[in-house]
Amino acid sequence: MKDDTLLTHAGNAPFENYGVVNPPVYHASTILSPTLEAYLARGSAKVRYGRSGTPTSFALEDAVAELEGGTGAVLTPSGLAAITTVLLACTRAGDHVLMTDSAYQPTRRFCDTILAKFGVQTEYYDPLIGGDIAALIRPETTVVYVESPGSLTFEVQDLPAIAAAAHDAGATVVADNTWGAGYYYKPLALGADIVLQAGTKYIVGHADTNMGVIVWKDHERYGTVRTDIQGLGVCAGPDDIYLALRGLRTMGVRLQRQQQSGLVLARWLADRPEVARVMHPALEGDPGHELWKRDFTGACSLFGFVLASDDMTALAAMMDGLQLHGMGASWGGYESLLIPTWPNKSRTATKWKETGQTMRIHVGLEDPDDLIADLEAGFERYRKAG
Template identity: 50%
Template sequence: MQSGGDDDRKPRGIRTRLVNSGRVPFDHHGFVNTPIYRGSTVLYPNAQDFMDRKARFTYGTKGTPTIANLEQSWTELSGAAGTVLAPSGLAAIALALTSVLSAGDHMLVTDSVYRPTRNYCDGILKRFGVETEYYDPLIGAGIEALMRPNTRAVFTEAPGSQSFEMQDIPAIAEVAHRHDAIVLVDNTWATPLYFPPHERGADIAIEAGTKYLGGHSDVLLGLVSANERCWKPLRQTFDAISACAGPEDAFLASRGLRTMPVRLAHHEKAALEMARWFEQRAEVLRVLHPALESHPGHSIWKRDFFGSSGLFSVVFKPVSTAKTHAFVDALRLFGIGASWGGFESLVLPFDCSEYRTATQWNPGGPCIRFHIGLENLEDLVDDLERGFAAMTKA
């Protein structure tokens, strides 16, 4: 891409920046996309350059042009000091936590957190001498009462995984920073497009690039971005562990980045339409979607977020497990799967009650999580009608 003189200093819109960020085509013979670099060994022209590590890339675990392209782009999008890539979303969570915690530390984690995060805290971190305490996701500035002298970190996630509670992250961050604690946020649902994590008070932001960044259900990737305070220890931890993302996954994620705003806008619009459709159904008790005016956390979402994604949950009026499963099993366009963020619609029954510890999960009926993909909505409605008919007959 060629310089445009003074025009290069004009502020550019987010879609323009995402189309152009990280791209250096004339470093790659003019090809539009940075190609996939696979490799471990990097050669040096002479002994002194090797001793001084005088090279842009020094070894495969330290980065490649493919990796650097995505790291730079995500750093710009997130408003961060730097970004590292991990081989999955959960690996990104583990990397982020490892970079800030030590034996003897106390950490506060939202009770609505992604369950594998809880498993890591209650298993690995506990074994290494880190104490995790779970808190009510609606606590806001009341988190002050839980802070201790050794509280090192607060782990947030908004909205809550599956249950979709909205956290007041700016209020939590204000309290945490007064106590010199680090604030982490799992920002996978909104992505930095719809929730600017560092601007809202997060020191470290974690996203599963497996979801909307990849966008096609064929990538395993995690991203961790950090502000100036946390960037150096994050990078040092990454270099020490060398849990590297695969080159093909990084390439596919960079490709997905260019179209993520367009896809996410469609997911948002379609999911809101479907959520409002569910609200009108006699079988439905309530819909858990923060962008709906009926959601208890709607005001926080409206204040802090620029948009919503394609994922939400529905609470049915009380029916048997057999009827709930009949509904799910009758669907043809909604796959039954644990991930989301791809082009296809998904459905997943869930129950948070067995692992909540700081709060009680009593939604009033069986719960089902939906991801709305890129299909025609009238076809999805027909499919859901089939599910409700099957539920009635079961």
């Protein structure tokens, strides 16, 4: 099945529920057993306690597992919970984790605080390292973590080369695939062992709930991730899962439209005199373009740009009057967002050399002409105030 068909039907089983198209929202903690025999055997039942899964959660897990090309999945209440629980499940005291320097900042915070507290050491690597990562791998390296393109700076990583080096040393490759959303990028087919997404972004798609999904390729080796995560008491709530399932059904059309509009905005921004550089791997000339063309089938609508100056007064004049670009964290919803970012504050393995203000834009489902008019008026204020 092609992905658009899969997004429409995967995980649904209407005739197990009177023909109702969408899975019902099971609100459950207690699950009753009809007999003592069934009660004593409940450990092997698929539905045994709300926290360990219901037909609502199985529907979303099955659908995302299929989309990512995996053999199993587990939900978490947020994208960050997917990241932290996977790292806990895949490491033990004494281990060494290789983490891309371009990782989502709270991923770094978790590694530097909680993982460190448990005796796991994190070393950051240049996202563009490719196969040379082999030189950083130690006997105690158990996880090599990629996020491609990188948060805020959008470097594309050479996942097949990184995965080959990691696998030579027996390490597990974990990929944050929130940007590709399982639709435009398939890390499990390119060498990752475990892929996770903040479903909060494009799966949910409406800026109204947090959700995390973890998918693995080899059930024999990584099926225990589910047990570990459930052992931490981590589970997602039924109404949130329903919103994610509902969002998933339209994710393909949203992504296609947002890809198109994102490229229109990226090309327009690249021509502006106020902009020094656009960071969008689908743009010809972007440093990651060739790898993106090789490994991705499309681009979502989140990208970055660097302004020619770092004048905060001018930036405030621009941002404060925007009508259509909201200022807020997160992305992947139907609405456009624009925020300033500071990649230099979190890098340790590489140096962020740009001197102008870095920005991150998320292009929503509005008409791109209106978004351009909003930014054009913003740049007018920016020039006057600068």
